[in-house]
Amino acid sequence: MNLKSTTLNITSFFSSKQKFRYYLPQILTVLGIIFIFGYFSYNAQVNMDNRGIDFGLRFLGEEASFDIQFSLIEYSGTDSYARAYLVGLLNTILVAVIGIFFATILGVVIGISR
Incomplete structure (x- = not known):
């Protein structure tokens, strides 16, 4: 399997509107959860550093x-x-x-x- 066929498979996978509509909310949800977790982790670390609390x-x-x-x-x-x-x-x-x-x-x- 070469790079061109891999790109073609990904492109053909997302070219189908029905598949794209099916997977888009799931992808966005996972990305949203990762973003929220990352934000709160970063915020907690910064606030703990400001107060001198060890993690x-x-x-x-x-x-x-x-x-x-x-x-x-x-x-x-x-x-x-x-x-x-x-x-x-x-x-x-x-x-x-x-x-x-x-x-x-x-x-x-x-x-x-x-």
Whole structure:
């Protein structure tokens, strides 16, 4: 396949008005999403630089200085943000498992009662 046939295939692909009308909104949507994401990323980076905020995950090693009332593992306010994140993740998983359990029981009861 040479350059001329590739150009011809692209040209013939977009020469069909029906195909062009079909793909144009999709192409414009993808380009719009890329533009919006790029704009907000650039804006966030500029504003963080202006305020002297580092971009990264270095804060995870710092002291969280807040308590979490319920945790499956030991946690205190002097632990790191990473530990607080882990506690939150485990609490979320626990709530999800409990919710799935009770939703299953409720579904079985409703299904049997019909």
